[in-house]
Amino acid sequence: MVVLNKIYTRTGDGGTTALGSGTRVPKHHARIAAFGTVDETNAAIGVARLELDACEGQVDDMLERIQNDLFDLGADLCVPEAGQDETGEALRIAPSQVERIEKEIDELNAELEPLRSFVLPGGTRAAAALHVARTVCRRAERLMGELAAMKEETVGEAALRYINRLSDFLFVASRTVNDKGKADRLWTPGENR
DSSP, rough: OOOOSSSSTTTEEEEEEEEETEEEEETTTTHHHHHHHHHHHHHHHHOOOOOOOGHHHHHHHHHHHHHHHHHHHHHHHHSSSGGGGGTTTOOOOOHHHHHHHHHHHHHHTTOOOOOOSSEOOOOOOOHHHHHHHHHHHHHHHHHHHHHHHTTTOOOHHHHHHHHHHHHHHHHHHHHHHHTTTOOEEOOOOOTTT
């Protein structure tokens, strides 16, 4: 259980912060950048949810579950495997979370026409906001990949799979709220030459 009764601690005033393991690292550490960008993704999804119409409750429910998952992902990333206690009880993204998001992608995508070109971000306000969330998510994925590639660092396989699927979900969700793709504007290569 999380208890936040004091918001500021002054412990980070010198430019360091604590990981979930208690280890202090610089605030610019790759691990902090990765889970900080996961948090940005979560905030961008929160803004996108404000733009959804009442008839888009199914997508909103999915996004709420995803926002909760993103806190799980942040918890996963803030406790390096080397820093977890001997019980190994750190919260980790589970394969079932990846499977659920894949199922939801397939469910939404089944109602969309196949694409013949890339989609220009936009259409409805909700779709545009979901595209912004998607691009922030892709940045989080790049940072997590960079962290995983570091010799002294680890990132769980399920965590990497989850963030990759999430950007796919946000793309499909943007098309869904864009009148099931009817309001999508497609890229026309070289149109303005």
